[in-house]
């Protein structure tokens with residue numbers, strides 16, 4: 001038991017990290033069990049508490065460098081869903097010399113406490129549960145020891161149960177039974193993922209196999225894991241309940257017993273000889289002849305760095321010619337787990353098809369050509385973004401991506417209400433609408449964001465503004481999408497005479513205008529009110545019935561265009577108290593008004609009118625504030641307490657209103673702020689970016705922020721340009737230091753959300769500097785960012801932009817993830833840091849949003865960077 005175990009982890013010396021040859025598991029200095037080819041993590045990763053069970057916590061198995069199992073621990077469901085409760089870890093003791101990790105847990109609501117222990121035994125480990133008090137009566141038959149395996153990893157494999165051979169099901173078709181809701185373990189926040197259609201019941205999956213010995217994939221040593229126990233072991237298929245379910249190995253804890261109540265012997269498959277195959281990172285779109293070409297090779301720390309690699313050219317007749325034998329230079333260890341080396345083959349300039357060979361590993365082919373960067377944003381703007389368009393039917397050739405969704409938008413969210421995605425309402429609606437009353441006019445514009453179907457207004461504001469910025473900077477006139485707002489119909493690969501980016505700006509602006517005109521301000525979100533809608537997969541047209549909610553009708557009763565089913569989305573209007581929160585909305589609408597004016601003048605005029613209205617409200621608010629500071633401080637604090645305001649000072653709005661109207665009163669307001677930013681950049685504290693701690697780290701040195709100044713540059717005088725030019729070297733030094741701090745030459749960050757977005761915005765900023773000051777920055781600082789996104793990165797070398805490159809991602813967390821596929825042109829978040837040292841990007845399990853959820857907000861930066869790379873390639877190949 002916990003109290004009897006001496007806490008000696010902090011007293012004993014850590015074992016050496018050198019690998020033992022016998023394949024015996026030992027606890028390493030990073031606090032997990034390790035032997036060659038196998039790692040066992042015991043709560044190195046914990047449940048974060050925000051999105052509940054993210055399938056990245058508990059006892060986890062990494063075999064041959066790939067995480068194959070997660071969620072090991074005592075759970076109350078046969079097949080835990082994302083919102084099913086888990087216990088709280090209150091203590092973890094790592095006894096390195098004793099070879100045991102002991103964890104103490106508590107299920108607070110059930111007064112149930114237990115110890116979970118993992119102890120090495122030979123090449124495997126024992127995992128057991130100890131109790132001071134018996135399992136509470138209401139949890140007997142529910143509490144059990146679980147370990148979850150990623151399904152697609154085991155597709156096409158067999159398992160043995162008590163010696164009998166079975167096939168892992170590719171698709172779930174096992175049995176379930178219905179139980180009364182009174183027996184259900186309540187999910188987090190009291191939510192229910194199940195739409196029981198009023199029957200007050202829930203589904204319980206039954207096991208697909210039961211025995212005392214279970215061997216997963218006996219035929220494949222990379223996947224073979226054996227379980228044995230005196231207690232019965234069950235295998236469940238969690239996909240009966242939710243598409244992101246797993247294969248769950250599970251034994252029930254017995255009732256009425258204390259002490260060691262359940263034990264498994266778990267035998268993974270180590271291999272003393274195994275060394276991970278080198279991961280040769282390179283750009284899957286290939287290279288333009290004049291650019292730097294550096295492949296980064298990720299190596300097992302037990303691997304010896306080879307002196308040379310080979311670059312082969314593939315000829316028209318199928319023969320291969322050795323083009324170069326470049327040196328391989330060791331870079332060193334990064335994130336502890338792997339060693340890195342760089343192979344510079346920039347001297348290969350002759351156009352053609354090539355591949356890299358390193359120590360017998362041959363990569364897939366890639367082109368070298370002047371045009372490799374051309375049009376790499378087309379999938380994103382032609383397909384991915386149109387598919388995210390809400391309130392539209394989206395067609396592509398013979399396929400309909402989705403119907404006209406959410407035509408019943410929206411009802412006023414009720415007061416004093418909390419929703420699963422963090423939205424909440426206080427005790428006032430802040431509008432003229434009563435709780436659940438229909439708000440007219442909202443079934444227009446906006447985008448899904450992105451794996452789910454809600455309108456996050458902050459995203460709509462940002463995307464509208466940033467797409468308008470792409471237009472300002474680059475004017476991409478590409479027209480390959482038919483967008484008709486009158487009939488709310490989109491047709492992909494069909495020009496209609498209007499630039500697509502302009503039409504997307506309008507799509508955002510239409511929703512913002514509708515909200516201002518009908519609500520009076522922008523709601524924090526227009527989102528699903530119930531959990532079983534929120535986790536919807538498939539066509540968004542079926543999340544709601546499309547009929548406006550009418551409380552005088554019974555549930556599921558329809559009359560005309562109204563129904564008694566409360567499935568309309570909720571408009572969360574808690575943020576209505578503070579006009580200053582509308583500054584960014586004002587900026588987005590003024591920006592949209594300017595770029596739309598030559599193309600869609602009616603919408604432009606609406607945008608301008610609404611932007612000026614918001615500006616006036618801010619003026620009036622500030623005047624009131626000047627008269628009565630205390631009352632307004634209270635109002636401000638109230639607005640701040642409520643989530644999802646769109647704050648920011650007024651300068652962004654002032655800039656856009658100045659550009660829209662030419663009135664210098666706006667310039668007088670924003671110019672001091674921008675000049676201050678430039679002054680601050682001159683004296684910005686210097687320091688190497690700490691890439692080890694991931695996004696949002698307080699340890700990171702302040703960056704040089706000249707984004708606003710750069711975007712203003714084309715409209716300003718020579719004096720402004722001269723002042724900005726002065727700080728460019730400071731910016732460039734900072735970018736170079738960041739590049740040199742990682743083997744990939746970009747800011748690689750490991751957090752719980754992948755770092756692609758950060759790399760893209762870093763490279764995009766470098767591009768903006770190159771655009772206006774090409775003599776002051778090396779354009780490789782732009783291209784290296786794209787090379788990383790396109791495959792020159794850790795874990796694997798797939799392109800993170802779906803369908804762009806030779807070897808690209810097979811799955812993403814889009815709304816078609818149930819089909820293990822993707823929407824073309826999405827930009828995946830990429831690499832997540834599994835504590836303590838695994839940068840992971842799974843491409844056979846789409847449901848890890850931190851790795852696979854392509855978001856709308858990355859689109860403008862990526863498009864800018866992609867078009868920027870076209871320009872750079874043209875310039876350097878001259």
Ligand SMILES: [Ca+2]
Nearest residue numbers: 479481498500
């Ligand atoms: Ca078009």
Ligand SMILES: [Ca+2]
Nearest residue numbers: 408545547568
């Ligand atoms: Ca409805």
